[in-house]
Amino acid sequence: xxxxxxxxxxxxxxxxxxxxxxxxxxxxxxxxxxxxxxxxxxxxxxxxxxxxxxxxxxxxxxxxxxxxxxxxxxxxxxxxxxxxxxxxxxxxxxxxxxxxxxxxxxxxxxxxxxxxxxxxxxxxxxxxxxxxxxxxxxxxxxxxxxxxxxxxxxxxxxx
Numbered sequence: 001x002x003x004x005x006x007x008x009x010x011x012x013x014x015x016x017x018x019x020x021x022x023x024x025x026x027x028x029x030x031x032x033x034x035x036x037x038x039x040x041x042x043x044x045x046x047x048x049x050x051x052x053x054x055x056x057x058x059x060x061x062x063x064x065x066x067x068x069x070x071x072x073x074x075x076x077x078x079x080x081x082x083x084x085x086x087x088x089x090x091x092x093x094x095x096x097x098x099x100x101x102x103x104x105x106x107x108x109x110x111x112x113x114x115x116x117x118x119x120x121x122x123x124x125x126x127x128x129x130x131x132x133x134x135x136x137x138x139x140x141x142x143x144x145x146x147x148x149x150x151x152x153x154x155x156x157x158x159x
Contacts, residue, residue, distance in 0.1 A: 037087060037088065037089065038087070038088045039066065039085040039086060039087055039088060040085075040086055040088055040122070040123065040124040041069065041083060041084065041085055041086075041124055041125060042083075042084050042086060042122050042124075042125070042126050042127065042128055043081055043082065043083050043084070043126075043127045043128070044081075044082050044084065044098040044111070044127065044128040044131050045074070045077065045079040045080065045081050045082075045127070045131060046079060046080050046082060046098075046100065046131050046133050046134070047078075047079055047080075047133050048080075048133040048134055048136060049071065049080045049082065049100060049109075049133070049134055050100060050102070050109055050133075050134030050135070050136055051108075051109050051134070052068065052071065052082070052100055052109045052110075052111070052134065053068070053071075053109075054068050054069065054070060054071060055067055055068060056068040056108065056109060056110050056111065057110045057111075058084050058085075058086060058110065058111045058112075058113060059110055059111070059112050059113070060090070060092075060112065060113045060114070060115070065086055065087050065090045065113070066084055066085050066086035066087055066090075067084070067085050068082060068083070068084060068085075068111060069083040069084060069085045070082075070083040071083070082098075082111065084098075084111060084128075086113075086122075091121040091122065092113060092115055092121060092122050093115055093116045093117060093118035093119070093120065093121060093122070094116070094118045094120045094121065094122055094126065095116030095117065095118040095130065096113050096114065096115055096116050096122065096128055096130070097113070097114040097116065097128075097130045097131070097132065098111055098112070098113055098128045098130065098131045098132070099111070099112045099113075099114065099131070099132040100112075100132070100133060100134035100135075101134075102134070102135070109134060113128075116130075
């Protein structure tokens with residue numbers, strides 16, 4: 001009888017562990033349901049989106065107010081056009097700033113909206129014209145190393 005009870009408890013813990021891993025995978029993949037109701041769509045053009053992906057959160061003041069719907073490359077302007085679906089409960093002014101941020105040092109990337117001061121609000125189909133690209137860590141490191149190398153080269157010339 002003890003062996004059967006032990007096997008039962010091991011089975012229960014194995015199923016609970018598998019369910020926890022499945023829930024964690026959904027959370028990491030942004031596949032969990034969100035509390036976003038009716039939405040309106042706006043677009044923003046970025047020169048570099050880094051690792052931004054569809055379904056990434058759109059946040060303002062740390063609150064998720066929408067999701068990235070689609071990302072397309074514009075071959076005429078050589079920019080990435082990002083389509084955002086924002087909750088209708090949160091109207092933003094027309095002069096809103098859209099920035100791409102990284103959650104933590106190596107975390108997921110998301111779009112952050114900073115409200116401007118315009119009296120008119122964004123409507124379905126509008127374009128956010130004020131954008132800031134993603135900060136690419138590799139680019140910053142290579143620029144730092146290049147600057148350090150050129151500084152040491154300049155100091156050797158001075159001697």
